[in-house]
Amino acid sequence: MPTSKSEVLQGTLDLLVLKTLDSMGPMHGFGIALRIQQVSEDLLQLNQGTLYPALLRLEQRGWIASKWGVSENNRKAKYYSLTRAGRKQLGEEAENWGRMSAMINRVLRTS
Amino acid sequence: MREFFGTFIRRVMALFRRRRLEDDLDEELRTHLEMAVELNLGKGMSAEDARREALRSFGGVEQTKENYRDQRGLPMIETTLQDLRFGLRMLRRSPGFSILAILCLTLGIGANAAVFSWVEGILFRPYPAVVHQEQLFALTGTALGEADLTSWPDLLDLQRSCTLVDSFIVTKIMGTTLSIGDRAEVTTGSIVSANYFDAIGVHPILGRGFEPGEDLGRNAHPVTVISYQLWKGRFKGDPQIIGKTQRLNNVVHTIVGVAPEGFYGTFVGWAMQFWVPASMEENFEASGYKLEDRGARWIEAYVRLKPGVTLAQAQQEISAAAKRLEAEYPATNRGRGIKLWPLWQTPFNNANTLLPTLEIMLAVVVFVLLIACANVGNLLLVRSFARRHEMTVRLAIGAGRGRLLKQLFTEGLILSAFGAAGGLLVAHWCRHALVLLFPARGGVAMHLPGEIDWRVLALSAGVCLLATLLLGLVPAMQTSKIDLAGALKSDSAGVVGGGGRAWVRSGLVVVQVSLSFVLLVGAGLLLQSLQRIRTMSPGFSTHGVLDTSVPLVAAGYDAPRAQSFQDELLNRVKALPGVESAAFGRMTPLGYGSFSSTAIAVDGYQPPPEEQPAVQYNEVGPDYFATMGIPLVSGREFRRADDEKAALVAVVNETMAAKYWGGKNPIGERVQVKGRWMQVVGVAKDSKYQSVRETPKPFFYVPLRQNFSRSAGLYIRTPLSPETMTTALAREVHALDGNLALYEVITLQEQVDRSTSPQQVAVTLVGVLGGLALLLATIGLYGVMSYAVSQSTRELGLRMALGAGASNLLRLVLARGLALTTGGVLLGAAVALGLTRLLGNLLYKVSPRDPLAFGSAFVVMTIASLAACLLPAWRATRTDPARALRE
Numbered sequence: 002m003p004t005s006k007s008e009v010l011q012g013t014l015d016l017l018v019l020k021t022l023d024s025m026g027p028m029h030g031f032g033i034a035l036r037i038q039q040v041s042e043d044l045l046q047l048n049q050g051t052l053y054p055a056l057l058r059l060e061q062r063g064w065i066a067s068k069w070g071v072s073e074n075n076r077k078a079k080y081y082s083l084t085r086a087g088r089k090q091l092g093e094e095a096e097n098w099g100r101m102s103a104m105i106n107r108v109l110r111t112s
Numbered sequence: 113m114r115e116f117f118g119t120f121i122r123r124v125m126a127l128f129r130r131r132r133l134e135d136d137l138d139e140e141l142r143t144h145l146e147m148a149v150e151l152n153l154g155k156g157m158s159a160e161d162a163r164r165e166a167l168r169s170f171g172g173v174e175q176t177k178e179n180y181r182d183q184r185g186l187p188m189i190e191t192t193l194q195d196l197r198f199g200l201r202m203l204r205r206s207p208g209f210s211i212l213a214i215l216c217l218t219l220g221i222g223a224n225a226a227v228f229s230w231v232e233g234i235l236f237r238p239y240p241a242v243v244h245q246e247q248l249f250a251l252t253g254t255a256l257g258e259a260d261l262t263s264w265p266d267l268l269d270l271q272r273s274c275t276l277v278d279s280f281i282v283t284k285i286m287g288t289t290l291s292i293g294d295r296a297e298v299t300t301g302s303i304v305s306a307n308y309f310d311a312i313g314v315h316p317i318l319g320r321g322f323e324p325g326e327d328l329g330r331n332a333h334p335v336t337v338i339s340y341q342l343w344k345g346r347f348k349g350d351p352q353i354i355g356k357t358q359r360l361n362n363v364v365h366t367i368v369g370v371a372p373e374g375f376y377g378t379f380v381g382w383a384m385q386f387w388v389p390a391s392m393e394e395n396f397e398a399s400g401y402k403l404e405d406r407g408a409r410w411i412e413a414y415v416r417l418k419p420g421v422t423l424a425q426a427q428q429e430i431s432a433a434a435k436r437l438e439a440e441y442p443a444t445n446r447g448r449g450i451k452l453w454p455l456w457q458t459p460f461n462n463a464n465t466l467l468p469t470l471e472i473m474l475a476v477v478v479f480v481l482l483i484a485c486a487n488v489g490n491l492l493l494v495r496s497f498a499r500r501h502e503m504t505v506r507l508a509i510g511a512g513r514g515r516l517l518k519q520l521f522t523e524g525l526i527l528s529a530f531g532a533a534g535g536l537l538v539a540h541w542c543r544h545a546l547v548l549l550f551p552a553r554g555g556v557a558m559h560l561p562g563e564i565d566w567r568v569l570a571l572s573a574g575v576c577l578l579a580t581l582l583l584g585l586v587p588a589m590q591t592s593k594i595d596l597a598g599a600l601k602s603d604s605a606g607v608v609g610g611g612g613r614a615w616v617r618s619g620l621v622v623v624q625v626s627l628s629f630v631l632l633v634g635a636g637l638l639l640q641s642l643q644r645i646r647t648m649s650p651g652f653s654t655h656g657v658l659d660t661s662v663p664l665v666a667a668g669y670d671a672p673r674a675q676s677f678q679d680e681l682l683n684r685v686k687a688l689p690g691v692e693s694a695a696f697g698r699m700t701p702l703g704y705g706s707f708s709s710t711a712i713a714v715d716g717y718q719p720p721p722e723e724q725p726a727v728q729y730n731e732v733g734p735d736y737f738a739t740m741g742i743p744l745v746s747g748r749e750f751r752r753a754d755d756e757k758a759a760l761v762a763v764v765n766e767t768m769a770a771k772y773w774g775g776k777n778p779i780g781e782r783v784q785v786k787g788r789w790m791q792v793v794g795v796a797k798d799s800k801y802q803s804v805r806e807t808p809k810p811f812f813y814v815p816l817r818q819n820f821s822r823s824a825g826l827y828i829r830t831p832l833s834p835e836t837m838t839t840a841l842a843r844e845v846h847a848l849d850g851n852l853a854l855y856e857v858i859t860l861q862e863q864v865d866r867s868t869s870p871q872q873v874a875v876t877l878v879g880v881l882g883g884l885a886l887l888l889a890t891i892g893l894y895g896v897m898s899y900a901v902s903q904s905t906r907e908l909g910l911r912m913a914l915g916a917g918a919s920n921l922l923r924l925v926l927a928r929g930l931a932l933t934t935g936g937v938l939l940g941a942a943v944a945l946g947l948t949r950l951l952g953n954l955l956y957k958v959s960p961r962d963p964l965a966f967g968s969a970f971v972v973m974t975i976a977s978l979a980a981c982l983l984p985a986w987r988a989t990r991t992d993p994a995r996a997l998r999e
Contacts (some may be wrong), residue, residue: 049171053141054182057183080142
């Protein structure tokens with residue numbers, strides 16, 4: 002059994018969603034949830050429901066766009082894709098995150 | 113930032129597409145779950161496990177939806193919309209309550225909005241067509257600190273030396289007779305400086321304004337700009353009007369322009385019909401050519417300050433300039449200054465006469481608003497009692513108290529918003545109502561419009577919010593007291609006058625009664641003051657003396673012709689049956705115009721160094737004193753023999769005799785006027801000259817013949833009515849000259865009444881609003897009493913069963929109502945004692961604590977409250993004890 006699952010850090014869900022859409026292309030909500038869980042090797046505890054307000058928020062900010070489409074199983078599903086503004090935002094946030102985690106690591110090492 | 117706006121816009125949009133978006137959300141989440149179930153089935157789970165696992169990893173579906181909705185729309189707005197919908201539904205469900213409440217608020221807010229619009233339209237922004245009124249100020253001269261007119265040379269000097277003033281604008285109101293075709297009528301116009309139209313930013317719709325230099329040169333530029341109304345009315349909108357001519361005071365003027373619609377000149381109260389440049393002054397002003405006479409003060413003026421310059425800065429500069437004039441021209445300017453006034457204090461037009469009334473009105477309408485709010489508050493209380501169950505249920509199923517309060521305030525807001533809309537409508541209808549309160553006078557178009565602009569709208573909105581807060585407060589207090597456990601038990605019926613809720617309601621009624629009592633006292637005081645003014649003797653006969661005049665100047669008479677006309681007419685009038693005596697006089701006492709004032713010197717009187725003795729005077733003909741009924745204390749009155757060939761004589765009044773001759777009989781003494789020595793031949797009793805409220809002041813009379821003026825009033829002592837006299841007079845005038853018209857014939861009493869019209873307006877307005885307040889308070893009292901009775905049928909029934917008779921119950925209820933009234937009256941009397949001092953200026957010989965006014969207010973209030981309590985009391989006596997006790 003791996004160690005206990007981590008909660009999704011406040012604010013990092015946006016980054017995870019943007020990154021997922023960036024690497025996978027347009028996806029529906031369930032797909033995004035599944036992908037995040039797979040990539041994190043099930044270490045991340047994600048209430049899939051919380052994904053939807055986050056998606057809406059990102060869409061309101063103009064970072065992602067949504068469109069109704071048809072899934073591989075012939076279901077009507079809403080597909081989300083990254084916009085140009087979203088790609089720029091992803092770059093900034095990833096950089097921020099890198100700086101932040103590097104700094105925290107440094108702090109942890111020195112003390 | 114862009115993201116923020118984008119988000120906001122999307123959220124606002126979402127408010128309008130809620131149903132669609134809601135369907136989308138359902139569909140999206142359903143798909144998600146179906147996909148999850150399918151995946152789980154693929155992993156080999158049972159159908160039931162697959163579903164449970166899918167739901168588990170999703171988290172709460174409803175909770176997700178709720179979070180999603182909060183993110184999607186604007187929750188605050190959504191709940192507000194919800195409250196609004198709910199509030200409107202509640203109001204629709206009890207239309208009686210809603211209509212009564214909205215009506216009360218309409219009256220309350222409407223009274224406020226109407227008075228605001230008058231204050232705006234008459235005092236603060238009186239000239240809607242004029243640009244940048246906030247930089248416009250009135251200018252007058254001062255003599256010993258009192259406002260006076262200014263002279264043309266003084267104004268030219270100020271213009272040269274003041275750098276902070278953008279422009280000096282001269283305007284002087286005057287009247288003339290306008291004959292177009294076969295119709296002749298009196299009309300008002302202004303003598304203005306050439307910069308007038310440019311400086312106020314009014315551009316004629318046809319032709320031009322005046323050109324620089326047109327105000328220079330004696331009678332050099334006979335041109336005129338006419339008003340839009342005159343153009344449309346008398347000239348039938350003639351498009352070729354420019355360049356045509358019109359006789360004004362018998363001088364042919366060329367019409368050079370037509371002013372735009374909605375421009376009435378710059379004189380609060382009266383609409384101007386035409387304008388002429390100052391160079392034509394001599395033709396319109398009675399006492400001659402004044403453009404080069406520094407001592408002739410006749411000008412009313414405005415200044416437009418340069419942008420950013422304050423009143424204080426400009427005043428400082430102008431005062432310094434006035435000081436220099438004083439030093440340079442001591443003979444005419446000693447003791448004189450120049451003063452700027454905010455438009456609302458303009459001393460020379462009706463802004464000045466209406467200011468005290470409007471000030472009082474502002475206070476009065478606040479009272480009316482408070483009373484209206486108290487009424488609606490009481491209605492809301494009754495309803496909050498009825499809605500107690502609803503509130504309790506909402507609290508019990510988890511609504512926060514804040515949410516309930518918001519609901520209550522929203523309902524208050526709906527009521528006051530309707531009230532405000534109705535109120536603005538009322539104000540709109542009342543825009544021109546003030547004019548109706550003034551007595552009509554021939555030839556003058558009164559114009560006192562209310563102005564509903566954004567400032568009035570903002571203020572009304574403020575009043576509406578204030579009303580909302582007051583309204584929301586009452587039920588809110590009640591709601592915060594709801595206790596869940598207690599509320600589930602049924603309420604026991606109240607006792608007449610007992611219980612906490614009844615206490616609040618009674619308090620509101622006491623407040624209402626006290627506020628309307630204050631208004632009644634105010635109305636009483638003003639009414640008494642008006643009566644004092646009306647019955648006060650102005651020092652001349654008001655009955656049996658008629659007053660009229662013949663516009664000789666306008667008809668082009670020169671002095672010799674005017675003299676022989678006056679003599680001729682006087683002979684004919686004296687010969688008319690019923691005429692006891694008749695005389696000419698230049699100025700009518702208590703008329704609009706000011707008496708001229710002149711510097712005097714008296715043998716043996718040494719004036720204090722800072723004083724240049726100046727006294728007002730009138731030019732009157734033989735028999736003037738007998739005709740007017742002004743008694744002579746000693747000496748004689750003017751005779752026919754006191755003409756231009758005889759020795760110069762004068763009659764002084766008692767105050768002047770006392771001031772300059774120190775109690776010695778002045779008969780035979782000399783007084784110097786304009787460099788000419790005159791002998792005093794009589795002393796007349798003091799009378800009122802400019803205003804009935806003035807204190808006795810020095811005044812003297814000189815013979816008309818020795819100081820001739822072509823414009824003079826004719827006074828006739830006769831028991832006949834003005835109507836009878838008009839026909840006879842018109843016949844005589846026509847016989848002498850077929851082209852002459854006659855001004856209206858009025859009694860001197862009418863003249864006095866016109867001069868007291870501001871007092872009359874104040875009485876009418878305060879009376880009307882006081883009556884309104886009384887009505888509202890009576891309704892409030894009635895509401896409280898009938899509610900109290902309906903809530904205490906059990907108690908009343910019990911009392912009856914125990915042997916109380918109908919008269920006992922009647923007394924019980926009436927006593928309760930009267931107790932409330934008494935409380936209110938006592939409170940009101942205390943408030944009134946403090947407040948009626950504010951009426952000060954409007955009261956004439958009436959103490960602000962006049963017992964009669966307080967007494968009659970008490971009587972009226974008591975009668976009204978008895979009337980309000982009678983029906984509920986009667987209903988109490990009809991209680992059926994058997995039924996009341998069973999219920």
